[in-house]
Amino acid sequence: MPDSLPINIDDLLHQRRVEGERIEYKAGWNPDAIIRTLCAFANDFENLGGGYVVIGQDCDANGQPQFPPVGLAEEQLDHIQQQLLAACQLIQPPYFPALSIERVAGRTLMVLQAPGGMNRPYKAPASVTAKQKIWHYYIRRYSSTVEAKGDTERELLSLTATVPFDDRYAQQASVADLSKPLMLEYLREVGSALAKDGENLSVEALGRQMNVVGGPAESPWPKNVGLLFFNENPERFFPYTQIDVVWFPEGAGGDRFDEKIFKGPLARMIREVLGYIQRNYLHETVIKHPDRAEATRVWNFPYAAIEEVLVNAVYHRSYEEREPIEVRISRSELVVLSVPGPDRSIRLEDFAAGRAVSRRYRNRRIGEFLKELDLTEGRSTGVPKILKAMAANGSPAPVFETDDERLAYLIRLPVHPMADATPEVTQQVTQQVTQQVTPLLKVLAGEMSRSELMAAMALRDRVSFSSLYLTPALEAGVIEMTLPDKPRSSKQRYRLTALGKHCLQALHEGERE
Numbered sequence: 253m254p255d256s257l258p259i260n261i262d263d264l265l266h267q268r269r270v271e272g273e274r275i276e277y278k279a280g281w282n283p284d285a286i287i288r289t290l291c292a293f294a295n296d297f298e299n300l301g302g303g304y305v306v307i308g309q310d311c312d313a314n315g316q317p318q319f320p321p322v323g324l325a326e327e328q329l330d331h332i333q334q335q336l337l338a339a340c341q342l343i344q345p346p347y348f349p350a351l352s353i354e355r356v357a358g359r360t361l362m363v364l365q366a367p368g369g370m371n372r373p374y375k376a377p378a379s380v381t382a383k384q385k386i387w388h389y390y391i392r393r394y395s396s397t398v399e400a401k402g403d404t405e406r407e408l409l410s411l412t413a414t415v416p417f418d419d420r421y422a423q424q425a426s427v428a429d430l431s432k433p434l435m436l437e438y439l440r441e442v443g444s445a446l447a448k449d450g451e452n453l454s455v456e457a458l459g460r461q462m463n464v465v466g467g468p469a470e471s472p473w474p475k476n477v478g479l480l481f482f483n484e485n486p487e488r489f490f491p492y493t494q495i496d497v498v499w500f501p502e503g504a505g506g507d508r509f510d511e512k513i514f515k516g517p518l519a520r521m522i523r524e525v526l527g528y529i530q531r532n533y534l535h536e537t538v539i540k541h542p543d544r545a546e547a548t549r550v551w552n553f554p555y556a557a558i559e560e561v562l563v564n565a566v567y568h569r570s571y572e573e574r575e576p577i578e579v580r581i582s583r584s585e586l587v588v589l590s591v592p593g594p595d596r597s598i599r600l601e602d603f604a605a606g607r608a609v610s611r612r613y614r615n616r617r618i619g620e621f622l623k624e625l626d627l628t629e630g631r632s633t634g635v636p637k638i639l640k641a642m643a644a645n646g647s648p649a650p651v652f653e654t655d656d657e658r659l660a661y662l663i664r665l666p667v668h669p670m671a672d673a674t675p676e677v678t679q680q681v682t683q684q685v686t687q688q689v690t691p692l693l694k695v696l697a698g699e700m701s702r703s704e705l706m707a708a709m710a711l712r713d714r715v716s717f718s719s720l721y722l723t724p725a726l727e728a729g730v731i732e733m734t735l736p737d738k739p740r741s742s743k744q745r746y747r748l749t750a751l752g753k754h755c756l757q758a759l760h761e762g763e764r765e
Contacts, residue, residue, distance in 0.1 A: 262356075421475060565577045
């Protein structure tokens with residue numbers, strides 16, 4: 253059993269790299285509860301990558317660890333390990349977590365790392381010490397271990413022998429195909445004590461502690477996730493594991509384009525692509541205002557949104573498909589395309605609205621490594637982060653697309669409307685907003701009709717309202733019709749455009765100064 257974790261113990265206890273639902277704290281050795289929780293982590297019902305049981309760590313009523321921890325007496329350690337070994341054999345099929353002894357604040361803790369099992373579903377006795385044992389299937393529900401019943405049990409049973417692709421053995425490769433320098437580099441980056449200990453371990457021993465090597469001692473195999481992160485050329489084993497960045501200077505329909513292909517270990521490939529895009533295709537526009545000295549700065553595409561979209565594609569694509577991830581950049585948008593599309597449990601209307609939440613993750617181990625590298629948070633937070641990053645930059649909302657067969661996943665990031673504007677156009681728009689339509693922008697909330705706008709501005713003359721406020725605002729592009737094809741419709745409403753929101757924000761900032 254390992255004596256170091258592939259993750260920093262401080263990060264683990266403070267839940268900086270692992271969600272709270274994947275950690276169980278136990279003040280002391282409680283075999284019944286601990287074995288049930290190990291069984292639940294082994295079943296990994298949500299495909300989150302299993303979890304950790306920390307023995308010797310007490311917590312408060314809110315589940316937060318208390319410091320200093322209560323700890324375990326040194327003379328208890330051997331006895332606990334012997335009982336743990338016997339109890340784990342009662343799990344059906346037998347399941348054994350990785351065990352590590354850690355020191356925190358001068359106290360001794362025992363940490364059990366329990367990754368998702370290769371032979372689920374697993375069941376465990378309700379009581380390890382009972383003479384007449386009754387076995388049940390257990391899963392995690394938020395931060396609790398519960399018995400799987402009814403539809404949940406049937407769904408768990410349907411996952412029999414269904415192991416995510418990234419957690420399977422790569423029988424076309426050997427343990428020698430794993431790069432020890434890449435493994436140690438990763439461990440140093442995440443702050444794991446295993447980085448120092450690993451220098452004296454073989455690739456196989458180090459790989460087993462990082463759970464990227466499995467199989468019997470006489471015939472070890474690397475796991476797919478190990479080759480994707482810790483091999484210099486993963487495309488040898490998984491063709492088209494690459495990201496193609498294509499620039500269309502004349503638009504997607506033009507005759508000219510420039511292409512650059514990136515390959516290599518997943519984490520390095522992501523960072524190289526992001527750096528390349530940032531250096532070559534991101535630029536900041538400075539918008540000067542005639543009524544104040546401070547300028548407004550916007551990006552054509554916000555870096556935070558691009559990072560989230562790209563990492564999301566690497567996390568969720570299928571590595572069994574021989575299709576690369578494509579990043580298509582033009583003057584009007586940045587598009588990221590990956591295959592296949594999202595899980596069918598996500599409704600198309602929710603997907604299009606940016607509310608994609610899945611209960612199943614195609615690559616649970618890839619997500620685990622990306623989270624430890626702070627490249628993603630997982631738990632379906634990607635779409636909300638993209639929306640927030642675009643809104644914070646004043647950019648139009650992103651567009652999420654898929655097809656009925658879920659064959660592809662496409663995210664469009666529209667360019668900021670003022671990113672390519674000339675100084676003359678920018679100044680003209682700003683002057684129009686400042687001098688003519690400021691009162692209209694300030695009262696426009698959500699979608700409003702002409703009469704609602706006039707009432708909010710205390711105006712009665714429809715002709716004056718149209719000529720002095722409404723028409724200039726439409727021509728300046730700071731507001732838009734909800735029914736542009738029916739300009740005279742009685743149901744016509746008006747709302748702010750991305751440019752209008754940006755200008756309104758700039759006006760508010762000027763007033764606060």
